[in-house]
Amino acid sequence: MRDYLKLLRFVRPYYGLFAIAIVCMGFSAIFDGVSLAMMVPLADKVLTNKKIIIPAQLPDFLANLVDKINNTPPETMLGYMVVSVLVLFFLKGVFGFFQSYFMSDIGQLVVRDIKAKLYAKIQSLSLNYFTHKRGGELMSRITNDVKLVENAVSYGSTDLIYQSLQVVIFAVVIFFIYFKMALISLVFLPLISLPIIKVGKVLRKLSRRSQEKIADTNSLLYETIMGARIVKAFNMEEYEINKFNRVNMDYYKLSMKSIKRTLLLNPSTEFLGCIAGVLVFFWCGREVIAGKLSFGVFGLFLGSLLSLIRPFKKLSQVNALNQQAMAASERIHEVLETEPTVKEALSPKELSGFKESIEFKDVCFSYSDTQILKSINLKVGYGQMLAIVGPSGTGKSTLVDLIPRFYDPQEGKVLIDGLDVRDFRLSSLRNQIGIVSQETILFNDTIRANIAYGKLDASDKEIEDAARRANAHDFIVKCPQGYDTIIGDRGVKISGGERQRIAIARALLKNAPILILDEATSQLDSTSERIVQDALDSLVCGRTVFVIAHRLSTVRNAAKIVVLDKGVIVEEGTHSQLLEKKGLYKRLYDAQEIQ
Numbered sequence: 298m299r300d301y302l303k304l305l306r307f308v309r310p311y312y313g314l315f316a317i318a319i320v321c322m323g324f325s326a327i328f329d330g331v332s333l334a335m336m337v338p339l340a341d342k343v344l345t346n347k348k349i350i351i352p353a354q355l356p357d358f359l360a361n362l363v364d365k366i367n368n369t370p371p372e373t374m375l376g377y378m379v380v381s382v383l384v385l386f387f388l389k390g391v392f393g394f395f396q397s398y399f400m401s402d403i404g405q406l407v408v409r410d411i412k413a414k415l416y417a418k419i420q421s422l423s424l425n426y427f428t429h430k431r432g433g434e435l436m437s438r439i440t441n442d443v444k445l446v447e448n449a450v451s452y453g454s455t456d457l458i459y460q461s462l463q464v465v466i467f468a469v470v471i472f473f474i475y476f477k478m479a480l481i482s483l484v485f486l487p488l489i490s491l492p493i494i495k496v497g498k499v500l501r502k503l504s505r506r507s508q509e510k511i512a513d514t515n516s517l518l519y520e521t522i523m524g525a526r527i528v529k530a531f532n533m534e535e536y537e538i539n540k541f542n543r544v545n546m547d548y549y550k551l552s553m554k555s556i557k558r559t560l561l562l563n564p565s566t567e568f569l570g571c572i573a574g575v576l577v578f579f580w581c582g583r584e585v586i587a588g589k590l591s592f593g594v595f596g597l598f599l600g601s602l603l604s605l606i607r608p609f610k611k612l613s614q615v616n617a618l619n620q621q622a623m624a625a626s627e628r629i630h631e632v633l634e635t636e637p638t639v640k641e642a643l644s645p646k647e648l649s650g651f652k653e654s655i656e657f658k659d660v661c662f663s664y665s666d667t668q669i670l671k672s673i674n675l676k677v678g679y680g681q682m683l684a685i686v687g688p689s690g691t692g693k694s695t696l697v698d699l700i701p702r703f704y705d706p707q708e709g710k711v712l713i714d715g716l717d718v719r720d721f722r723l724s725s726l727r728n729q730i731g732i733v734s735q736e737t738i739l740f741n742d743t744i745r746a747n748i749a750y751g752k753l754d755a756s757d758k759e760i761e762d763a764a765r766r767a768n769a770h771d772f773i774v775k776c777p778q779g780y781d782t783i784i785g786d787r788g789v790k791i792s793g794g795e796r797q798r799i800a801i802a803r804a805l806l807k808n809a810p811i812l813i814l815d816e817a818t819s820q821l822d823s824t825s826e827r828i829v830q831d832a833l834d835s836l837v838c839g840r841t842v843f844v845i846a847h848r849l850s851t852v853r854n855a856a857k858i859v860v861l862d863k864g865v866i867v868e869e870g871t872h873s874q875l876l877e878k879k880g881l882y883k884r885l886y887d888a889q890e891i892q
Contacts, residue, residue, distance in 0.1 A: 307407045308450060314399055319458055321396035326462035328389035330470060330601075332382075346371050396455065404451025411443050411629060418632055423639040424703045428664075434512035438632055441511050442625035449622030456615045460608035467601040467608075502624075503555045510548040517541055559617045639702050645722035648729055650810055651714045654678050655700065655841060660709035662695060669695050671864045673709070677857070682842040684852035686882065687861035693845045694735070696861070697813045700843070701730045731804035735816035735845075737796040744773055745780040747799055751807040759806060767802035769795070812842045849886045858882070 308315055348367045366374065419435060521528055521537050528537055578599060660673040669692040677683045685693045698704055699711050702718055711718045718726060731751070739747050748763060749755040760780065764770040772795055776782035784790045784799075791799075804812060846852045853872045860868035860875065860882045868880050875882035 305454075307411060307446065308403060308454075310410070311403050311406055314403055318396050318399035318403070318455075321392045321399065322455070322459045323462055325389055325392040325396055326459060326466055328385055328392070329463060330466040332385055332389070396459070400455045401451050404447045407450050408443055408447045411446060412439055415439050415443070415629065415632055418635070421637055422635060423637040424698075425638055425664075426635065431512070431516040434516055435632075437512035437515045438628055441515075442628050445622045445625035446629065449619050453615050453618040453622060456611050457619070460611045460615070463608045464605060464612075467605050470601040471598055471605075503551055503558075507548060507551045507555065510544065510551060513544050514541075514548060517544055555617075555621075639705055639723075641723050642720050645725075646716070646720050648713065648721040648725045650729060651841075652679055653714045654712075655811070656712040656715075657696070657699070658710045658712060660696075660699065660706045660711065662692070662699065662704065662706045669864050670706070673864075673866060675859060675866065675869075677841060677843070679841055681856040682844060682854070684844045684846055684855035684858040685861060686846055686849060686852065686858060686885065687867075688885075691861040692864045693861055694815055697815065697843050697845060700811065700813065701727050701732070729809050730811045730813060731807040731809035732813045733797075733800050733804045733815065737793070737800045739784060739796055739799060741783065741785055743778075743781045743783055744776065744799060747784065748780075748802045748806055750803055755806055760802075763802040763806035764799075766805055767798045769798035769802050772798075810840055812840055813845075814842065815845045816847055849882075860885075 369377075415438060517537075517540065521541075528534060655677045657673045657675040660670055661668065662670040673696065675683075685696060687693055695704070699706055700718065702723060705719065713721075740750070745757075745760055748760050752759075757780075761770060764773055764780075772791075773780055773782075776791075782790075784796075804814075844852055844855060849872075852858055855872070858870060858872060858875055859866050860880070862881055868875055868878060868882050870878070876886065
C-alpha cells in the first residue's frame with residue numbers, strides 16, 4: 298500500500314480533478330445498480346403481473362415504492378419503465394464520459410509532469426552519474442516507465458475505484474435482499490482475492506526485470522545506430538543482429554511469463570464465482586418455488602451476485618497493471634531521488650570574472666578505485682596560456698574538468714583568485730568558461746543555433762564574426778541554407794573538421810575569460826589548423842587558456858607547458874626549456890617530428 302500511495306503522489310496536484318472524476322464514477326456505478334434493479338418490476342409486474350416479494354424488512358420509502366409498483370397496471374408500468382430506462386442510460390453515458398475524460402486528462406498531466414521532472418533532474422545530475430548509466434536506460438525511464446505509470450493512473454485508478462464501487466453497490470443489494478444467503482455467498486470472496494494477491498507479487502518482480510530488458514534494448518539500439526559506421530566498417534552486422542536477438546528473446550520470455558500469470562487470473566476468479574452462483578441458484582430457486590421469494594427479486598439477487606464476478610476480474614487486471622506501474626515508479630523515483638555529487642554551496646558567491654590566477658592545490662582525484670590525479674600543484678596566472686601534454690590516459694582532460702566543476706577532487710582544492718571554486722554559484726562559474734572538447738558535440742539544429750548555443754541573444758553579425766575567426770564562414774555559406782542549414786544528429790551532415798570549427802566558433806562567441814581547448818584542433822587539416830591556431834593565439838591576450846594538445850607543435854608559444862604522466866606532473870616549463878631537459882616531453886616531441 299505504501300508503494301501505491303507513493304505512486305499516487307504524482308496525482309497530488311490534481312486531487313480536485315480526481316475528486317470530480319470519483320463523483321462521476323459514483324453516479325455511473327449507482328446507475329449500473331439501478332439498471333439491474335429494473336429487472337424486478339419487469340419480471341414480476343410487467344411480464345407476469347405478479348406481486349414483488351422481498352423477504353427482507355424494507356425502509357418505509359422502499360416499502361411504499363414496492364406497494365405502488367404492485368398496484369400499478371402492467372401497461373402503465375411498462376410505459377414508466379421505457380422512459381426510466383432511456384433516462385438512466387443517458388445519465389449513465391454522461392457520467393461515464395466525464396469520468397473517463399477527467400481520468401485520461403489526469404493521466405496525461407501526470408505523464409507531462411513526470412517527464413518534465415525526470416528531464417530536469419537528469420540535467421541537474423553530475424557528470425559521474427552518466428558514466429554509470431547508459432543513455433538507452435535513461436531514455437527508457439522517460440518513455441516506457443512513464444507510460445506504465447500513465448496506464449496505472451488513467452486506467453488502473455479508474456477501474457480500481459469504479460469496480461470497487463460496483464462491488465460495494467452489488468454487495469449492498471444482495472445483503473439487503475437476502476442477508477443469510479449473502480453471507481454464505483461471500484465466503485468465496487477471500488478465495489477469489491487470494492490468487493489476485495499472489496500473482497500480483499510475482500508480476501511486480503517480472504515487470505521490473507522486463508523494464509530492465511527494455512532499457513537494454515534501447516541502449517543497444519542507441520549504440521548501434523550512432524555507431525553504424527563502425528559496425529559496417531568491421532563487418533559486425535551479423536554480430537549485432539545476434540546480440541539484439543538475444544536481448545529481444547529475453548524480453549519476449551519475461552513478457553510471456555507475465556501474460557501467462559495475468560491470463561490465469563480470469564478463469565480462476567470466474568470459476569470460483571461460478572461455484573458461488575450455482576449454490577445460490579440452487580438455494581434461492583427452492584425459495585422461489587416455495588413462494589417466499591418472487592422471481593424478479595431472485596433474478597436481481599442472482600444478477601447482483603454474478604455482477605460481482607466482473608469487478609473482481611477487472612480488479613485482478615488492475616492489480617497486475619498497478620504492480621507493473623509500481624515497479625516503474627521505483628525506477629523513476631530512483632532517478633528523482635538521486636543527489637548530484639557536485640553540489641552548490643548553501644550561500645554561493647557570484648563569480649563575475651577573475652584578476653589574478655587559477656590554482657590547483659594538492660589536488661587528488663579518482664574514478665571509483667582508480668586514482669587519476671595525484672597531488673597536483675599548479676598555478677596559472679591571469680592571461681596566460683597553459684598547455685597540458687602527456688601520454689593518453691594520464692588525466693589531462695580530468696584536470697581541466699575540475700575547473701568548471703564537472704567533477705570535484707576528493708582531496709585538495711581548485712582556487713580562482715584564492716577562493717575555492719566550490720564556493721561559487723555553478724552557473725556564474727561556468728559562464729566564465731568556454732570549452733571546445735575533443736569529442737565535438739553538436740545538436741540537430743541550424744548552424745546558427747549551434748554557434749549561438751552559449752549566447753542565445755547573439756546577433757547575426759556576432760555569429761558570423763565568430764565563424765570567420767574559426768575559419769568556418771566559407772564552408773557555411775556554401776551549405777544549402779547557409780547559417781540556417783540543419784546539420785543533423787551530432788552534426789552528421791557535415792565533416793569532422795567542419796564540426797570542430799563550429800564548436801570553436803561557439804566557444805569564441807561566448808567570449809569567456811577562461812578558455813579550455815581539449816584537443817580543439819585535432820580534426821582539422823593542416824591549413825585550417827594553422828588559420829584557427831592564429832585565431833586562438835589572438836585570444837590569449839586578456840584571457841586564460843588551458844590547451845590539451847596531442848600535437849606538440851601547436852603549443853610552442855604557450856607561456857607554460859606541464860607534462861603529465863600517470864596522474865603526476867613530471868615536467869613543466871616553456872617549449873625550449875622542456876626540450877633542453879631531454880625528458881618525456883622531448884621524447885614525445887621527437888616521436889612526432891619523425892612522423
